Amino acid sequence: MRPKRQRLMLVLLGVLFVSAAVGASLMALNEELDVFRSPTQVVEEGFDTGKRFRIGGLVEDGTVEREGIVTRFDVTDGAHSVTVAYDKILPDLFREGQGIIALGELNAQGQFVAQEVLAKHDENYMPPEVADALKKSGHFKPDSGSEGSN
Structure with a gap:
């Protein structure tokens, strides 16, 4: 009876x-996860x-302003805009x-105070998250980039 009890313990x-290791890993992963939001969602x-x-x-036309090293501009999905500051x-x-x-x-x-700004790398590519947000707002223009193309 004793060996069964030891095995059970x-x-x-x-x-x-x-369970503790999985829980700690999930908590750490959740803290480092950077979710995507469109301007409308924000x-x-x-x-x-x-x-x-x-x-x-x-980047909304006519909104780019430079004050010293800080650049401010509006990001839009066609429905709403959010001002971004980047230094x-x-x-x-x-x-x-x-x-x-x-x-x-x-x-x-x-x-929105940006720590990093990424621009699309050529005229044929748009990040999938941006393309999806523009499609949802009804402002996606295929000639301004297509998702997933390289």
């Missing part, structure tokens, strides 16, 4: 240990200030009307 400890649903996420869309060097392919994805967080004023 070892199995239970093993299950407990594996405006309509909101997002917590100071929580990192990705936003994507087209580093922008990618060479960055321009008005260009599809971009920015990684950062909202500040208390509702402005």
Whole structure:
């Protein structure tokens, strides 16, 4: 009877240990996950200030302003716009009307403060998240890029 009890305890400890490891891994993964939001989702649903996420869309024409090293511009999905502030060097392919994805967080004023800005790499590609957001808002133009093309 005693060996069965010892085996049962070892199995239970093993299950407990594996469960704790899986739980810790999932928590760590969840904290590092950068979700994607379109400007419409940010405006309509909101997002917590100071929580990192990705936003994507087209750089709205006439909105790029440079103040010293800070560049501000609006990202739109055709329905709503969000102002983005970025204080580093922008990618060479960055321009008005260009599809971009920015990684950062909202500040208390509702402005998106970007830590990284990625521009599409050629005229035939648009990040799938941006293309999907533009399609949902009814503003996707196939000539401005097609998802998944290289």
